Amino acid sequence: MTADVHSISEITAYIKARFDEDSQLSDIWLRGEVSNFKLHSSGHCYLTLKDATSSIKAVIWRTAAARMTLPRDGDAVITHGYISVYEPQGAYQFYIDRLDRAGTGLLWEAYERLRLQLAAEGLFDEARKRPLPPMPARLGVVTSPTGAALRDILRTLRQRFPLVEVVLVAAQVQGEAAAPGIVAAIELLNRWSREREPLDAIILARGGGSIEDLWPFNDERVARAIAGSETPIITGVGHETDFTIADFTADVRAPTPTGAATLAVPDVRELRAAVNALAIDAGARIGDRLAMARAAQQVVVRRLGRASPAARLAGDRQRVDDLEHRAQLAAHNRLAALRERLSGQTLRLGALDPSQVLARGYAIVTTIPAAAVVNSVTVVSPGDAVRVRVADGAFDARVSGET
Amino acid sequence: MSDKPEPSFEQLYRELEETIGRLEAGELALEESLSLFERASQLAEQCNALLDRAELRVQQVIAGPDGNLEAQQFAD
Numbered sequence: 001m002t003a004d005v006h007s008i009s010e011i012t013a014y015i016k017a018r019f020d021e022d023s024q025l026s027d028i029w030l031r032g033e034v035s036n037f038k039l040h041s042s043g044h045c046y047l048t049l050k051d052a053t054s055s056i057k058a059v060i061w062r063t064a065a066a067r068m069t070l071p072r073d074g075d076a077v078i079t080h081g082y083i084s085v086y087e088p089q090g091a092y093q094f095y096i097d098r099l100d101r102a103g104t105g106l107l108w109e110a111y112e113r114l115r116l117q118l119a120a121e122g123l124f125d126e127a128r129k130r131p132l133p134p135m136p137a138r139l140g141v142v143t144s145p146t147g148a149a150l151r152d153i154l155r156t157l158r159q160r161f162p163l164v165e166v167v168l169v170a171a172q173v174q175g176e177a178a179a180p181g182i183v184a185a186i187e188l189l190n191r192w193s194r195e196r197e198p199l200d201a202i203i204l205a206r207g208g209g210s211i212e213d214l215w216p217f218n219d220e221r222v223a224r225a226i227a228g229s230e231t232p233i234i235t236g237v238g239h240e241t242d243f244t245i246a247d248f249t250a251d252v253r254a255p256t257p258t259g260a261a262t263l264a265v266p267d268v269r270e271l272r273a274a275v276n277a278l279a280i281d282a283g284a285r286i287g288d289r290l291a292m293a294r295a296a297q298q299v300v301v302r303r304l305g306r307a308s309p310a311a312r313l314a315g316d317r318q319r320v321d322d323l324e325h326r327a328q329l330a331a332h333n334r335l336a337a338l339r340e341r342l343s344g345q346t347l348r349l350g351a352l353d354p355s356q357v358l359a360r361g362y363a364i365v366t367t368i369p370a371a372a373v374v375n376s377v378t379v380v381s382p383g384d385a386v387r388v389r390v391a392d393g394a395f396d397a398r399v400s401g402e403t
Numbered sequence: 404m405s406d407k408p409e410p411s412f413e414q415l416y417r418e419l420e421e422t423i424g425r426l427e428a429g430e431l432a433l434e435e436s437l438s439l440f441e442r443a444s445q446l447a448e449q450c451n452a453l454l455d456r457a458e459l460r461v462q463q464v465i466a467g468p469d470g471n472l473e474a475q476q477f478a479d
């Protein structure tokens with residue numbers, strides 16, 4: 001029986017593990033009323049969320065608290081976070097990473113209704129999403145001309161890919177006028193792309209803010225303008241945790257404005273590396289090709305040496321040796337020196353050309369009709385016909401005898 | 404000098420890739436290989452030069468009162 005007796009730590013760890021492995025509990029939205037809200041001197045907040053019949057203890061860590069407007073007791077809130085176990089007290093708690101204030105309940109209902117409706121229409125389908133060109137020449141940007149989002153985007157583009165051109169259309173990104181303004185901006189950029197210079201993609205961006213601030217990006221008109229855009233659209237709205245209807249509809253969703261600019265263009269440092277790798281590749285290819293040409297030339301030189309009667313002359317033997325020596329030297333050329341030497345290589349190959357040797361008065365003698373090179377007295381007998389090739393042509397001759 | 408528009412980075416980069424591809428395919432006369440290599444070196448230099456002197460251009464577009472598209476440089 002003692003085998004079944006556990007320590008409190010063991011059973012608590014077991015219970016905590018059950019909570020943590022539950023995917024529902026690790027990513028959940030809760031609505032409720034705030035009570036017992038306390039802001040601790042550490043910066044962490046402790047509260048209880050309740051409805052008519054139940055309550056749950058909740059924590060907001062200092063870092064999460066810094067990003068939100070803190071609630072007061074009695075506020076109705078919509079919250080997001082995960083539920084886990086606080087082991088020292090054996091209590092389960094809700095760890096809040098996002099909290100939206102009173103009155104947003106209706107907004108969220110509208111959000112959810114619209115999300116489901118547009119999803120049913122297929123506006124969020126993966127198949128609708130267009131890929132971004134790997135190396136855009138021109139990007140449209142829709143955002144506030146004075147906001148941090150635009151600064152972040154332009155800074156990122158300058159760092160990563162300053163070759164791109166930016167076509168900005170200013171739009172108000174919060175308040176009542178924002179949604180129609182964003183729609184008009186998207187349409188204007190598509191017109192620009194059709195009538196003036198084609199755009200490769202459009203970045204639609206806004207910096208972080210409260211849920212109300214981001215609301216224009218949950219507007220149906222904006223969603224439909226994105227879906228109808230001829231140019232692919234990248235959204236970068238709010239923070240990492242903000243998912244708007246515009247994000248779902250966009251061809252590519254980036255977590256932030258900076259993220260949108262990063263996804264839109266390649267990194268110049270990577271491109272430089274790629275260009276240099278290609279150049280080195282080219283060097284290696286041409287090195288191989290030269291080595292092949294050299295090997296082929298050496299074969300010709302050897303055959304020529306054997307075929308030519310002059311090969312028997314000591315001076316010419318010397319010359320062939322010299323040619324071979326030079327060919328070997330060339331084989332040791334390093335890639336780094338390759339380009340400077342290319343013209344030299346061409347000259348050297350010219351020197352190896354058999355027709356230039358003939359031009360200096362040597363001849364190649366072959367048998368008739370086998371066309372075997374006569375490189376030894378044993379190949380022919382008196383009376384045999386041979387062909388003698390000289391610089392400007394060939395003539396036939398007959399072997400009259402051994403000398 | 405020439406009124407041809409300067410080739411874009413993307414065009415140059417594509418041509419560089421194609422040139423290397425042809426070099427890699429082999430089966431070329433030596434002379435052709437050499438000229439492809441020269442071309443590849445030239446393209447790589449042009450690519451790097453474009454990257455060196457690139458400066459982000461930002462223009463702002465509005466619809467004018469007559470509905471025409473109007474663009475102006477945007478100074479941020």
